Amino acid sequence: MEKPLALGLALLVASCSLQPVYERPAAPVAAAFPEGEAYKHSSSTAMDIGWRDFLTDARLQRLVELALQNNRDLRVAVLNVAQVQAQYRIQRAALLPSVSAFADQSRAHAAGVTSGSYSVGVAAAWELDFFGRLQSLKDAALQQYFASAHARQAAEILLVSQVADQYLTMLALDEQLAVTRQTLETAQASYKIVKLQFDTGIGTELSLRQSETVVEQANANYAAQVRARAQAENGLVLLLGQSLPADLPPALPMGEQKILADIPAGLPSDLLARRPDILQAEALLRSENADIGAARAAFFPRISLTGSLGTASATLGGLFGGGSLAWAFLPSVTVPIFEGGALQANLDVATIRKDIGIAQYEKTIQVAFREVADGLAARGTYDEQLASLERYTAAQRRRLELADFRYRNGADTYLNVLTAQTALYNAQRALVSTRLQRLTNLVDLYRALGGGWQP
Numbered sequence: 237m238e239k240p241l242a243l244g245l246a247l248l249v250a251s252c253s254l255q256p257v258y259e260r261p262a263a264p265v266a267a268a269f270p271e272g273e274a275y276k277h278s279s280s281t282a283m284d285i286g287w288r289d290f291l292t293d294a295r296l297q298r299l300v301e302l303a304l305q306n307n308r309d310l311r312v313a314v315l316n317v318a319q320v321q322a323q324y325r326i327q328r329a330a331l332l333p334s335v336s337a338f339a340d341q342s343r344a345h346a347a348g349v350t351s352g353s354y355s356v357g358v359a360a361a362w363e364l365d366f367f368g369r370l371q372s373l374k375d376a377a378l379q380q381y382f383a384s385a386h387a388r389q390a391a392e393i394l395l396v397s398q399v400a401d402q403y404l405t406m407l408a409l410d411e412q413l414a415v416t417r418q419t420l421e422t423a424q425a426s427y428k429i430v431k432l433q434f435d436t437g438i439g440t441e442l443s444l445r446q447s448e449t450v451v452e453q454a455n456a457n458y459a460a461q462v463r464a465r466a467q468a469e470n471g472l473v474l475l476l477g478q479s480l481p482a483d484l485p486p487a488l489p490m491g492e493q494k495i496l497a498d499i500p501a502g503l504p505s506d507l508l509a510r511r512p513d514i515l516q517a518e519a520l521l522r523s524e525n526a527d528i529g530a531a532r533a534a535f536f537p538r539i540s541l542t543g544s545l546g547t548a549s550a551t552l553g554g555l556f557g558g559g560s561l562a563w564a565f566l567p568s569v570t571v572p573i574f575e576g577g578a579l580q581a582n583l584d585v586a587t588i589r590k591d592i593g594i595a596q597y598e599k600t601i602q603v604a605f606r607e608v609a610d611g612l613a614a615r616g617t618y619d620e621q622l623a624s625l626e627r628y629t630a631a632q633r634r635r636l637e638l639a640d641f642r643y644r645n646g647a648d649t650y651l652n653v654l655t656a657q658t659a660l661y662n663a664q665r666a667l668v669s670t671r672l673q674r675l676t677n678l679v680d681l682y683r684a685l686g687g688g689w690q691p
Contacts, residue, residue, distance in 0.1 A: 256525055261598060275612050290687065299484070306476060306478050307395055310395055316384050327377040337357070355546055356547055357545050358546060369529075372528075379522040404679070407493075409461060413465065415665060417458065423454050431444055446651060507601070507605070524586065524593040527590075611684050625666060625667045632660040632663045
């Protein structure tokens, strides 16, 4: 008779939940990514590509490994997961009875008589969760745990992309320094020739000052780039959480970086299952949905069972003697009658929080959609831009050669040489900058698609 009764009680407790039925909000974005001249078409679905397959530079791989081991932000994200997991275990324990042992002694004096009592035993307390309040709180804590785990994944993916972007920035600055150094050497050589002509009376001061401006501008750019290179390395050290090791593999020049360029785009719906920040936002939304169930259950009675079993005696020696058995059973029902509107306010707060969670979830999807669309537009146009810039730079180099030839043969002024030299320098800098933008865009698109997470 006791087993069916216990089973029926368990079913009643488990089946009575006041949580709203969770329904995933519809994605507030188009069913497909944009199409047009800027986009390359891809019918493939998004694939799980590990960062080792995506970033093939051995030096960069080693840097990512160090960052995953030592980065303090990632370490905090990992500890947050452990903390929220412990909080979930605390909330889960509230569903179970609590049992404790006790040993009490009391003495009282009244009307000239002193009396005492001793008791030893165990006590138990259990709140029967008929209306699912504790279960809802447990579910909310569980979803908070899931959200923290997804936040950790998002932090790891972001860290991989940040290390790659910072590393590529350093490579680009190295190339910029090489371009500026070469330009400076050429400008200094030209300045010596022009100054010699001026000193011997066959050149003008205007040509001398024009040549000097190129030298000083190159000097100023070089100093700025040296500073930027040092600061970029400092930024990389911060991401790594340690100094750069001396035994790193040799660096590949930026032009030899074999970052996977053909990243399948997939569909917007794929992002819902791949991007940790979207999964985190949905877990938080599920937690807020469970909080509504707990707020609703607070309107209903709380039923608690408490009891104790042990021995009691007026003397310490008789504590374990015959007739000392003592027990108590105290069921209680607490019914809210007047709370000054607090219960309704708590329910309103929980409902509003869920509405806020829906808006935040939808905004996260929209941001993800925009990031991927921007990345696809960049991937579809950078190759053509680079090809044009390479041809443009080659044309400017040839222009400088012709202008210098004409000047040395007295057929043209030095101003044309100066103009051609400045144009070539600017073209080379633009080419390096665009190469960097193309590579960092591929890294950021990879992150935007949810790539890079490896357990």
